[in-house]
Each structure stands twice: as structure tokens, then as C-alpha cells.
Amino acid sequence: MIAIARDTYCEPDQLRLRDMAVPALGADDVLVRVEAAGVDQGVWHVVTGLPYLLRAAGFGLRRPRNPVPGMDVAGRVEAVGANVTRFGPGDEVYGTCDGAFAQFARAGQDKLAPKPAALSFVQAATVPGSGCAALQGLRDAGRLTTGQRVLITGAGGGVGSFAVQVAKAYGAHVTGVCRTAKTEMVRSLGADHVIDHTREDFTAGGVRWDLILDTAGNRSLTRLRRALAPRGTLVIVGGPGGGRVLQGADRQIRAMLLTPFVGQRLTGLMSTQPAADLRTLSDLADSGALTPVVDRTYPLERTADALGHLKTGEPAGKIAITIPPAGAES
Incomplete structure (x- = not known):
């Protein structure tokens, strides 16, 4: 071969x-x-x-x-x-x-x-990889429930594009954050609101979300917490930083160390791809909820x-x- x-x-x-x-x-x-x-x-x-x-x-x-x-x-x-x-x-x-x-x-x-x-x-x-990360980040780490206000950074990327659709399928009100070139695509996936991060800082507007799924990885924990509801949940999926040893994992570690001392839940995600979750994603795809x-x-x-x-x-x-x-x- x-x-x-x-x-x-x-x-x-x-x-x-x-x-x-x-x-x-x-x-x-x-x-x-x-x-x-x-x-x-x-x-x-x-x-x-x-x-x-x-x-x-x-x-x-x-x-x-x-x-x-x-x-x-x-x-x-x-x-x-x-x-x-x-x-x-x-x-x-x-x-x-x-x-x-x-x-x-x-x-x-x-x-x-x-x-x-x-x-x-x-x-x-x-x-498989990105779809399971989106599903587990929202459903498991994020404990998503119907009607919650959810913000997804990097909504035009691999994990983010699946997360917008999964969150909508689970009955959330979804805001997607992406660059200018991807705004229409994110809107077409079902996002209720789209923020162009090159023109607007979602952490500075005073709006609070119940759940933030951070797939972009380029904002500090301080700024992300500013946009999170007092009892909200932040789920970090990878990101830059950490050097050659912990690359992409340092913010997750810092978030988990901080969470016992604040009212918000701050957590990272190490996703897997079990057959059961693949079948869940298949059901969403075959129902038309995920493309x-x-x-x-x-x-x-x-x-x-x-x-x-x-x-x-x-x-x-x-x-x-x-x-x-x-x-x-x-």
C-alpha cells in the first residue's frame, strides 16, 4: 500500500x-x-x-x-x-x-x-476528533442545558464549527466568535449571533454567558472570566502557549488550579473518540442537525x-x- x-x-x-x-x-x-x-x-x-x-x-x-x-x-x-x-x-x-x-x-x-x-x-x-471535542466540551465538561447562553470562540474553525451546531441541537442560544471572512459561514451553521473579533471585543461589552467554549486559545483567563456569568462555566479546548513541553495545555492547567477559589467553573478538555459518541454524532448528522x-x-x-x-x-x-x-x- x-x-x-x-x-x-x-x-x-x-x-x-x-x-x-x-x-x-x-x-x-x-x-x-x-x-x-x-x-x-x-x-x-x-x-x-x-x-x-x-x-x-x-x-x-x-x-x-x-x-x-x-x-x-x-x-x-x-x-x-x-x-x-x-x-x-x-x-x-x-x-x-x-x-x-x-x-x-x-x-x-x-x-x-x-x-x-x-x-x-x-x-x-x-x-471524529473535532466532533467529539465539541460534543464532550459542551455536554460533559460544560454541562450544557437547554436555554443556556453559550459563546464559542473560534466558531469558524474545526472544533468551533461543530460546536455551534451541537449547541443548537441541544437547545442553547449560541453566539459565535470568528474572523470577518468566516462570519457568514458561522451564521449559516445556526448561530443566533456572530461577533467579528477583529471589530468587537466580546470581553469588554458587559454581556455575560452561561457557558464559554474557548477553542481559539488567544485570550487570557482574566478576559474570558469577565465575559462569563458569576456561576458560569469556561471550557478550554487547546490553544497556544506552554512551550515545547506543555504546548496548548498551560491555560487548562492554570484554569483548573484557579477554579476552587472562584465562583465560576474553569476547566480544560482532553477529548476521546468512543464509539458511543460517534454514534451520537451520526444521529445528529442523519437528522440534519450537523453537517x-x-x-x-x-x-x-x-x-x-x-x-x-x-x-x-x-x-x-x-x-x-x-x-x-x-x-x-x-
Whole structure:
């Protein structure tokens, strides 16, 4: 099979297209013939090995445990292990896996769900990581209830574009914060109000929200708390800062240390992608309540370009990689 790979942690422009062996299956594994793969900030972290904390989390201390990056996947089941009961060859699935940037990828059956019928493979591949982060950030960490006033920063990005739709599906009054070029897109997702952060500072207007989901990561805790109701909840999803060791996690840590001393709930989010939440997102997609926004697609050989576009911060919604069928490369 062909795949995008590297032997060491590196910058995205050092990724190379290679001919590699098809992954071997364990008893609980599913082999997926990949149709499309999603691109998000997590992929950039895994490729570069930053922050260093990520390496200790199982991705490999000195070099990548798996030379093929990519986690979010959509495709068809090629084969299953002896203990797999949920899927069979030919089933259309989506979820997370080891090495999505390849023609075949291995995934545990508990990390996959049937692909939403309403979505294409490209659309479905963009859902797992960002969709689960949005769902868990609002429903679990944020304890969202019907009628709450919710503010979502970075509403035009990957997690944010899903969060606007999930919050509306759960009956919230939603305000989205984004740059000028994305305001109409955020409004089309169902946001009740859209703030262009280049023209208006939402932390300075005196308005308070019950729940803030901060996916943009460029505002201080002090400013965010100013926009939060006295008993409101702030959920921080990643962000810059923290250097090469804690990159993206330092504000989450500071928020959790501060929350016992204030009336507001300040918390971070470490999302996962369980099959149950994938099924919840599938239900939302098939009901018409959730539609992924795909900014661009790239062929597998241009994965480095996809990651470069991601880091500009310009994509509206998500980016996907399309995978050529086995044999097409010859």
C-alpha cells in the first residue's frame, strides 16, 4: 500500500509518500480500506512530536511509534479480527485509527461506528476528533442545558464549527466568535449571533454567558472570566502557549488550579473518540442537525500542503485528505 510516513518527528514538509506493508490485524482489530482522512491540530502535534508531553502519552519518546500519521478516518471494512462482532467486510465506517494517511489502516472496533448515511466519506472523515471535542466540551465538561447562553470562540474553525451546531441541537442560544471572512459561514451553521473579533471585543461589552467554549486559545483567563456569568462555566479546548513541553495545555492547567477559589467553573478538555459518541454524532448528522464544513480536500501526496494550510488559521471548518484506491498508484 502507499502511505505518508516519516521515521522521526519532523516538520510536515519532510513527510514522504512510501510503499509500505498493510497493517497486521489483532483479534480485536478492524482493517479499513481508507477513502478519506481528517486533518486537525492533533495531526500536526503527532507529526512534530510537540509538545513533549505527547510523546510520553504513547506516541513514542524518541521516534514515532507508528511511522504513518493520521487518526480520523472514513472508509470500508476490508477484514476483521477473530473477536470482532460489530463489523464485517464491506461495511462503511468512520472513527479513529492508527495511521489514517494510507490506503489501509488498523482500528480497534471500539473506535469505529457506522458512517452516517447523510455524509460522504470526505465529510465523515472530518468528524471524529473535532466532533467529539465539541460534543464532550459542551455536554460533559460544560454541562450544557437547554436555554443556556453559550459563546464559542473560534466558531469558524474545526472544533468551533461543530460546536455551534451541537449547541443548537441541544437547545442553547449560541453566539459565535470568528474572523470577518468566516462570519457568514458561522451564521449559516445556526448561530443566533456572530461577533467579528477583529471589530468587537466580546470581553469588554458587559454581556455575560452561561457557558464559554474557548477553542481559539488567544485570550487570557482574566478576559474570558469577565465575559462569563458569576456561576458560569469556561471550557478550554487547546490553544497556544506552554512551550515545547506543555504546548496548548498551560491555560487548562492554570484554569483548573484557579477554579476552587472562584465562583465560576474553569476547566480544560482532553477529548476521546468512543464509539458511543460517534454514534451520537451520526444521529445528529442523519437528522440534519450537523453537517461538516469542509474547507478544502488534498490528495494523499499533498498531505504536507494540507498541514501547512491548517497552520495558517485560515481554513473555514475542516480539511480532508483523499486516498487513492489500492492499485491506482501503479
